[in-house]
Amino acid sequence: MNATEWLLATQLQAPSKLIPADVAFAALAVVVLLPAVRSWRSRPAWRATGLRALVAVVAAVVVLVVCWVLSDLLNVFGVALSPVTRMWIAIASAALGLAVVGIVQGHRWRRALAIVLVPAALLVPALGVNVEFAKYPTLGTVVQSDPYPELDLHATPATTLPAVGEVRTVDVPGTRSGFPARPAIVYLPPAALVRDPAPLPVVLAFSGQPGAPSDMFTAGQLGRVLDAYAAAHHGRAPIVVSVDQLSAPGRNTMCVDSRLGNAATYVTQDVPAWLGSHLPVTPDRRAWGLVGFSQGATCAMQFVTGSPDRFGAALAISSELQPIDQNARHSADQAFGGSVRAWERAAPIAQMRANGLSGHALWLTAGSSDRAFSANARTLGAAARKAGARTTTAFAPGSGHDWNTVQWSLREELPHEADALFGALR
Template sequence: MTTLPLLSAHVLLPLYALTLLAAVLVLTAVRRSWRWAAIAIVVGALVGAVLSWFLGDVLDVLGVPPTWVDRVWTGVVCALLGVAVVGLVRGGGRARRGRWTTRVVAALLVPLALLSGGLAVNRDAGLFPTIADALGQSHVPPLRLPDDPDPGSSPVDAASWRPPHDMPSHGRYGSVRIPGAVSHFHARPAIVWLPPAALVEHAPELPVVVMLSGQGPGAAPANIIEAGRMATRLDAIAQRNHGLAPIVVMPDQLARASNNPMCVDGPLGNSATYLTSDVPTWVHEHLHAATSAEDWAIAGFSQGGTCALQLGAGRPDRFGSWIDVSGQIGPVLQDREDTISRGFHGDSAAYGAAQPLRVLAEGAPYRDSAAFVAAGADDSRYGPVVPKVVAAARAAGVRVTERIVEDGGHDWHTAGVALAEGVEWFMHRTHLTR
């Protein structure tokens, strides 16, 4: 049951049809009270519009503005709830049995409307592909690391490597625990994707992409695989390049979904040291990974994109490339005062020093860094950040590629498309594309 696909039309369309049927039955039963029904529908739709505006635009409860899908479905759900109220209050028909039947259907319409609206909004965002994802459970099994037949041998250069006849046709991914030996950061399990070229004997030394999810309800490394469909996208990239692709490591930079250490070292956790020290150490100990900064990229979506900007600007010695998809302009919690108080021990100077545009200006010129900066065309909150980041990075000497995803909002459709394109961009930069 937990594997039920929540984004599938085969699941959603029957639910929508059942909800519509329940609403039609209630409206048919209360046709003598059609004025009340009409008033309930109009008032419900207006309440939904106000609720969407207040929660999404005024209180900003999710950190992103509602999409038109969110707004429409909020209005539809509230209108359906209005119909349910009329059915419960007015009943239907003169017979007692008819009234009770109408009230039962009206009562069922309430959860059906809420479930239909919730799943429609979820499909628009692409956040929870299954019930297990919504419950915070991951389907990602432990990673089976490839055997190293000759650990003392010299690394194989990817440029001269040729795929063997028995190379797998797909990559392999799974969860691993990367301890916070230096940072003492209590990260949840990471996910690692290995391209086919990494799964054979005498595997070549491959570039690495450290890829981060966003922050918010249900946020976890598994979002990248499940909501972003990254394993499928990466397999397609590898197949176009004879099995070659970067190793993609998806660590947890949050510790828990509701936490936001902002990829700095502070009272909310030493996330920066975890990503720049503990994660690379684990990668070098367990995988055939390149060592130079030019062969390492930091990537992410939303809060993860902000982290990519921060660490790409602040640690060019570790990450020579960064892929920022729909990130913010800098680390932030609720507002500036809250960020300084909870994230920087009340030290406004430390907060200022952590702002990536300032870091870029002070670290210029960046002679060997490159960036891929992207957002959805319909992302009204974080889309306008892109030109500011692009301008600051170029002024600092960073070679920047800008990408706007058509018909994309602040969602996993945009994230999946742009992160995969960012990986291909990085492959060209590291001469891995054939």
């Protein structure tokens, strides 16, 4: 294990406690801040300490103001930065300010420590932010976007029921849509790996934006939830396919057909056609469900409300009220031919009113600390109940707009969606 892996491991194993990486970082910053011990009684030494402290405070305040402008005023990130994230960004800026002053003013040994503080000021706060968002559980997920082997469609079936399922990469072509999708990630439960498997329910999953299909399995830990469900149901669980609705990490297609790509046709036609031809999936669309996070949750809501005959259930984790890219005008220009009216009609609530949701089941979740998206969950839940859907609204305790909320939602609510989909097969 190298130094980076050790830091990552210690940060992830004890996110709520002081751990070695945090303590070492703090000690290093204090040494760079203070003058030499033998000079503590001299005024120049205290002036030097005061200057370093002032630089650190000013750096932290400036970056917090920048965060406020970008996050709260301009909404560049689409969601507000959490207090914990802002704290770590401020700490990083203060430490970098200290390092610069230490390099300029310090003696030889202090300059060496200040140089060491620079990468520490970047790495340790980054690990702290990662604990807050839970995006990268291991170092491998930082450097490898698709860690799963390719699915062998001609593999010999298992002779006995495997203990766990398989997570594999598959290419699902945009035959009708022409959509340039990245490879999807598929989970095959043990019951799908034996000879002549019975048809199983399907769940299409969508990551957030920016993101990749593998995020639902790496950051969301979806495979663990599905293996646990399969273990409790004699190897049976839904076949889950994490689909690319973006085509590139930062491209927000808003899950409609537009000049950005025919994302809706790809998800509703190309993907089901490929699955029906290659995997043991049920043709009964009442037993097809959806799950998504953030932009992917909005897509899940759009698909279940816009095509209620194609999907029977959905779990939406931190969904928007409508497909959105910056604002209404920009969204309309990007994906709705410049028509704000067309953009408004694509909102899940508008589609619920037009199409109804009788017989469907929805789960709307968000982090309890994420006030905006918690309000969205309540609003969508109320509208879904009015449209005839069986609806559950739940909130992940203590988390925000992050993958901690996703992991909690998948553990707590996805098994209920799976039960509903299997129930539709009876």
